[in-house]
Every structure is written in C-alpha cells, then in structure tokens.
C-alpha cells in the first residue's frame with residue numbers, strides 16, 4: 309500500500325509524480341500535474357507561488373484514486389473525463405474515441421475551403437461522418453461562426469456526448485446529430501464531408517498499444533478486414549450529398565495513402581491533396597470531384 313499523499317500542493321505533486329514514475333507511466337510529470345490540478349482545482353502558477361497551499365481531504369482522496377487508475381494503465385484523459393482538441397475542452401465517454409492531435413491536421417486542411425464558402429455563400433454546411441466527441445465538426449464551427457454542421461455516428465452514446473460538447477462549447481445552435489450507419493439516414497447536401505473513420509485492419513486491433521486497445525471503443529478503431537471498408541462506403545455513396553462545389557476530407561492511417569487515393573479515384577474523384585501531421589506522416593486526403 310502506498311504512503312498517504314501529502315496535503316501541501318508542492319509535496320503532493322512530487323509524490324504523485326513518484327508514484328507514476330514507479331508504475332512506469334510514459335509521461336509521469338505531465339500526467340501527475342494534470343491529475344493534481346484537475347481534482348484539486350489548482351493551477352501550475354499556484355503550485356509555484358504557494359507550494360504549501362493545503363488541499364482538502366476529498367480532493368486528496370480523488371487524486372489518490374486517479375493515480376491508482378493511471379498506474380494501472382488507464383489513459384490520463386479518460387480519468388479526467390475530457391481532452392482538449394483545437395482549443396476546445398471535449399468531454400469523453402466510453403463510446404467516444406479520445407480525439408488525437410493528429411486529427412487537427414484534417415481541421416486545418418479543410419478550414420480554408422470552409423472559410424471561402426462561408427464568405428461567399430453566407431454559410432457552409434459540414435457533414436462529420438463518425439463524429440465521436442464532435443471534435444472535427446465543433447473545431448470547424450468554432451473557427452467559422454457562420455458554418456453549420458451535422459455529426460453522424462452509429463453509436464448513440466457518442467452522439468449524446470457530441471451534443472453535450474456542442475452545448476458546452478457554445479456551438480449547440482449550429483450543430484445537429486443524426487444516428488446513422490454512414491449515409492443511411494443522412495439527408496441534404498453539404499459543402500464539406502469530413503471523416504476520421506475507423507481505419508485499423510481488424511486483425512491488427514490486438515496489437516495496438518494497451519491504452520488504445522483497452523480504452524478506445526472498438527467501433528471507433530476497426531476498419532474491417534483491410535482497414536479500408538469505411539473509405540469504400542464513403543467514396544461510393546457521398547455524391548448525392550455533395551454540393552456542386554465541395555470537398556471530402558478524410559483522415560487516413562499513415563500507410564494508406566495509395567489505397568485510399570485509388571478508392572476515391574475509382575469513384576470519380578480527382579487525386580486527393582495530401583496533408584501530413586506534425587510527425588511528418590501522411591494523415592489527411594482532401595478530394596473533389598474530377
């Protein structure tokens with residue numbers, strides 16, 4: 309059994325860090341700070357300016373429990389219950405993928421087009437397929453005040469979380485949700501179809517990092533036998549939902565550029581424009597009709 313946690317903020321942070329180091333956690337300094345700040349309601353500045361500040365007993369108990377979960381392998385943002393994406397604090401739930409910084413590449417890739425359409429037409433309609441927390445749609449809405457978005461997901465729990473995130477970020481009046489198997493229940497036409505679909509081949513799911521395999525929902529990961537099934541559906545079925553001037557932006561696995569390009573080209577789209585993530589990996593393709 310671990311020693312009781314100190315009450316004073318400075319020593320508490322040091323002990324939290326030491327527990328996560330001992331457990332072999334990847335980034336113990338950051339994770340200890342996130343956990344302590346979240347459950348104690350303190351800030352980094354406070355820890356520096358007033359390290360003797362006393363934390364109350366309930367907060368200490370919550371920090372103790374959270375450190376135990378982190379030491380046992382649960383991702384830190386699952387424990388906190390939220391993750392920042394494109395400057396928005398998005399709540400997570402068991403049915404949502406934890407949004408990743410790489411996905412901000414998709415937001416940046418399609419944002420100039422969204423702005424152009426919104427400026428010219430007074431609005432830009434976005435369809436976010438497989439919306440999860442609502443990350444992509446809400447990021448675009450936060451950057452373009454006249455845009456509107458529909459978030460589609462097959463998971464009812466994900467849509468409930470996305471709707472809650474829209475409300476909490478003040479974007480609820482421009483965001484709607486539709487529960488649908490890809491386009492099945494979708495109606496209307498859109499200037500942008502964005503998707504970060506599940507793209508891991510089924511047989512690779514077991515080899516993913518424990519934190520991904522055990523805590524992200526399988527529905528958000530499994531892209532079928534070769535990981536490309538959702539791209540085939542999107543490429544084949546998107547056309548009736550697109551405005552004359554429009555884009556389809558998809559996130560891809562870093563080895564899938566050629567295959568995904570081939571799928572969309574066979575469906576009548578011009579070769580996709582490629583965007584790389586901050587790690588230099590192929591990450592996003594943006595298509596328009598050829």
Ligand SMILES: C[S@@+](CC[C@H](N)C(=O)[O-])C[C@H]1O[C@@H](n2cnc3c(N)ncnc32)[C@H](O)[C@@H]1O
Nearest residue numbers: 405407438439440461462463489490504506528
């Ligand atoms: C990789 S996650 C992306 C979540 C979010 N867009 C993001 O970027 O963080 C894929 C999402 O697709 C949803 N999904 C899986 N199969 C689906 C289907 N057949 N129709 C609609 N959505 C689906 C999952 O529930 C999950 O939310």
